[in-house]
Amino acid sequence: MINTAIIAGMVTQLVISLFVPIGLLLYFRKKKWLSWKPFGIGVLIFVLFSQVLEKALHVVMIDPSGTSLKWTDSVALFVLYATLAAGIFEEVGRYIGFRWMLKKHRDYKDGLSFGLGHGGIEAILIGVLGAVNAIVLASLIQSGAFDKMIAPTLPKEQAELIKEHILHTSFMMYVLGGLERLFAISFHIAMSLLVLLGVRERKFRYVIYAILLHALVDTAPALYQARVVTNVWLIEAVIFLFAVAAFLFTRRMKETFEGGGEG
Template structure:
């Protein structure tokens, strides 16, 4: 049985992932710093470049039996690919959006709004939908319907693995999954402002820097995915630190827009 405490963790993850982006949205509205056009294009770019194009590349190069690449079992190669893929797709997506779709929307508030749209839709897809999916599966396990509904489509070994994962995942892991969306949103906003400055100043090299920064932030999660780092509590403080640096940059970047 999945306990009520575990279920509470799933609900907490869902609520944090939903309410925090809404809180930032309301804050920007009150500060008159929200551009709806940039917000929605930021969300659209994430879906197209991260959830469609990047996922298609994953299908082509990642071994489903991994985690590893299809042509090598090298852990280092998988970590490098995992770190770079998100950076390349998302930062190029940001650049193309500001360069062509938002060429008349290049103010500070557009960077804020684009980043919130980008990070907000990620929070919904990962944190909210992930939480809903977890609650549904947990209820199927608790009512004895899991094997009947999902079991027919999966091998017994995989079915047992999924069930054990839900039975053994504690309250704290779900809460951390929600809290992780907070620094992630600030990181998306900071990177959006950075790429926006690249477009405003016609310096594509800044986009390369953004790709490198994004890849650097994804190295540790990729190492956790392949089992090099086994303790999730090592990862979360690092992500939080990146989030703090992102907040500092967001505040200081306003001067760059006023002076450029």
């Protein structure tokens, strides 16, 4: 039997990951901060650069275990690769979006909208779909259909690993999964504004700053993935601090953009 609290955690992750982006979208629209084209380009850039191009490179570079590179067991090189890959693909993608696809969208609201599109679709693809997948698997395990229909089609170890994950992931882990999507949206909005500022000011160094900051924020999750750090609360605390800093940066950027310069 699957603990009711675990199911509640899955649903909580789904609700946070789905309704926070929707709520922000409605709030931005009410505040007249929503610009639909940058929002859509933000979605497109995330899907293309993160989910297609970056993942294609991961297939070549990362071992199927997901904890090391194919050609070396070096944790340092794995973390360096994982963090820089995310930073380069996503921030260069943002730069391309603003530089060539949004030539007439260089205002504060355009940066906000791009970041919301970028972070919002990430929340849906990772948080919502991940929760839905977990709920479906939990239902199959609960009914016995998983053992009868799914497990025989998988390697024994993989089937056992899936069941172990579903049966023993705690309520709070799912809640943290949802909250992490919220933290990520805050960060994506801030980085979108930073890259947009670089485009406006014609200073590519801001894109470099965004790449390095993105790599820095991804260092903690990469260390967790490599099993160097095992305390998930510590990881989420680090991500939370970055999210707060990103939120404060976003507020400060309003004056910079409306003032027409760096401020």
